[in-house]
Amino acid sequence: MNTRTTARAGAAAAALLSLAACVPVQPVRPAPPREDVTGVPVGARTVREGGDLVMGLSSEPDRLDPTTSSSLYTRYVMNAVCEKLYDIDAEGEIVPQLAAALPSVSPDGLTVTIPVRTDPVFADGTPFDASAVATTLTRNLTLEGSTRRSELGPLEEVSAPDASTVVLRYARPFSPITAALADRAGMVMSPTALEQRGEEFGDHPVCVGPFRFAERVPQTSIRVERDPLYYAADEVHLDSITYRIMNDANIRAANLRSGDVQVADSLSPQDIDALAREEGVGLLQTGSYGYQAVTFNVGNTDGAGEPPGRIDTPLATDPRVREAFSLAVDRTALVNSVFNDYYEPACSFLSPDSTFSTPASEACPPHDPQRAKQLLAEAGVALPYRIRLATSNTADSLRLAQALQASVADTGFQVVIEPIEYSTLLDVQSEGDFEAVQLGWSGRVDPHGNTSSFLTTGAGSNYSGYSNPEADDLVRRASQSTDPAERAELYGRLVQVVQRDNPLVYLYRVRSTTGYVSRGEDAVAGIETYSDGVVRLGRAAFVQSDE
Template identity: 25%
Template sequence: MTKRKYLATVLIGLMTVSLTLAGCSTSKPVSSDASQKPVSSGAPEIKKEAQTLAKKEGNKLTIAVADNFISMDPHDTNDTLSGSAQATMFEGLLGFDKDMKMIPVLAESYEASADAKVFTFKLRKGVKFHDGTPFNADAAKANFDRVSNPDNKLKRYSLFALIVKTEAVDEYTFRVTLKEPFGAMLNNFAHPAARIISPKALATYGKDVSKHPIGTGPFKFVEWDPSDHLMVEKNPDYWQKGLPKVDGIKFKPVPENGSRVAMLQTGEVDFIYPFPSDQAQAISGKDGIVVENKPSIIARYVAMNTTKKPFNDVRVRQAINYAINKEAFLKVVFRGYGSVLDSIIPPGLQFYSKQTPYAYNLEKAKQLLKEAGYENGFETQIWGANNSTAMKAMEFLQQQLAQVGIKVKVVPMESGTLSSKIWNVKDPKDAEIELYYGGWSSSTGDADWGIRPLLAGESVPPKSYNTAYYTNEKADQLISAGLNTADPEKRKATYAEVQKMIWQDAPWAGLIVEDTLAGRKNYLDGVYLIPDGALSVKEAEIKH
């Protein structure tokens, strides 16, 4: 079966992702009809006033981000932010463009068998890793053997667990065979976790390869101080002629919103993300700054540890859903830039199915708490990041839940500490987490990766990101059924059923789908955020 015919059958959902880019996020399903216009979220339009070109010395960029990077190993990374930095140094066989349409990268072409079990890639010739070793089928095989081996205990293993055999057919032909058919496997090959690491680096550094990132990308690793900065420099031997156009990039973690904005205003940095939504209108169009918002597939939610009292009672979980005014959350925390989440996955993902929202109803919440034996409420704590927006979100949730007698202690943490607290748990009964404010984007564009890592019983930490420790045998069966068929109609029906089931079980309080907001100096082009919240700097260019 040819690449084109195969994509037309099993990757139709990627169209829904790209469609949302024409406007703001929508809480309504987007059809795969390319003529359909997305519905605006109703957020205020950001000013795009003409300005004199700001001055810039040199040809290097500085980018301020909200959190610290956690890992530079794409096979062992669960956060989109780290993946954005990795994208400067690593590339995969496939990838996504700025509209999340699949594109070949290190593979020039690819084919899938009719049963969606065998995938063959024709690789790009003449590409070298930053250490001078050649990229070829052996390199691809070494990487997929690594990430698909459960003994390596890599965070992205579940994306590639179906791989049963890899073959270097010849120097530039690579083939993968799956245990079972999986219609969305090409999406997984385009995921950031499928980026290729130098086999020499893997052999030399082993588990420490995260500190020595060596790929084929447009930039080469220079240094990484996790608490202060990460630096990359131009790869003069990059295979794509004419790129990169800047000499280097420094990434700086700056958790406080006001500090990031001030650094952009003074020119200390050239680009910041996320841009604080409460300052977007006031700042855009001044000091050579342009603020841009785009719809995304980033879902924000509160996970509840379903193994701990009182969250092991579905009535308590549903009460929390009723006690939170999601429209107010969107307006107060994100200034309206986004839409209310009305399923366990956002509308931009393939096989999204809209659910009946939990309306803001304090009396209903109190009634459910009373039925569960918590008429006077209870005390708990919520974990989350220590950046300004996350803290504002948790404080809002704290105030909302106080109205029904739930006293919430806000516990913000630096990203490395938070990651450690979540991932170092070996046994669910030892998990300290109670409530967790987080976000997720499916970088495959498919429902599977919006559900399985977060809500499958097999995905509890440290295996994956099921911070609710949610287990439902029937839901797990449905998730597996959606994984093991290439029939789009069967997958659609299966995922609709599992979304309804989990929505009613309420291991989360679903909140919003946020817009991406970024600020840049007006001399900077070619830097943008894609719908999963990842940053692309490959085409960055400074105009003088």
């Protein structure tokens, strides 16, 4: 443990004084069914053109650079300013956005041809074409610190033979490419801005989108304004959107009730039932392709993306200790006690709602404290075994950490909680400056997006420093296959490997819950949120209330 982590421990202890010492675990009961509501359409209501919409954003985004960013909240902002080659719709289907159609693939799977549109214009006036796409994809492959590189697979060459065609040549087939280009890897950046700003692009991103970046006040807000050059400008109604940073869920809920914000993300399950009864407040909610987990540092000595090193602790070197932790966790009781049954227990990277889900991938390690104690005894560790757990300093995250602390205590684990501000926690995770960290991933429609970057050796988001040739091989083979049944079987086998090694212990899946003002002068519509976790505001508008 280095000196930065030790210094944080004192601050963590002070921060926890205001919280209850433990969280009681309630009796397990079945969660009520939840109905997905992915959008509020404008419909026949009268649109009030213009205005500034304010969204209460639960955490500060990291740098607004599609190549390097790793935060869900960055995706919220970038969704308004940086369109992608592809997107997903409310049903999770991949649809063209800046591409003109879905890709065509050669019979050998090694050449992918993407037709692109030529009518868009970047916010700085640069024409959009295949060459601009090639520039972006090349940057994603070559920029130091890129977290998109592994998402693009074994890509050997990117070319633009004409203005409307991009050709990708692969060393071996790579079936997840379309899904990868439906997220940050497919956000196309202005080549003019890239040439002018280089690695500083994220300070003033320039893309194609309904809005363009205007300003950022660190730790306070990000503002974007309507882009008059946008190819569908007639479909954009707002003058601007201000993303106001509000880390406290109670404050977001209070501002939503008062109308000081018109949209708020990541509402706490503690507030949802009351908000659902609130006059003038509407709720969007949907399941998630992602997960929340505890990541153990088993080899991240030089930062994510670097070759793994050795960490000489039982937690890092002995998988029995990590398996004991997994068996000590009562996932269902955690969800019940901390999140009012609103979320779902999770035991793998693959959502049961995925088309690739199988009984093997849905299998969950039991809550087995006796076996956990036996494994710790076999590992020969002194008890209680102490683990420092870094976590976000939000109320829900701290409630979860305390419930987790209580859940594993009788087994022989002593969890020491280190609360850290979210954007700082992302750096801590990436740098490997942790023993264990509780964070999550918002999820991708293709399982490759939940696995390759996190579980393959040296990948850009492999925060645990995990390295297992068997896991590497399964991820590679699944990405090469074009047979959905074969891919599903391979991901099921990968789940078994991960549950044996436990570099990550998966805990639960959130329901993405977004509140909006539904009545009065600040009523809004045209908001959408899908299972990728992103709140979409590009077509949002103030509307005349139904009152």
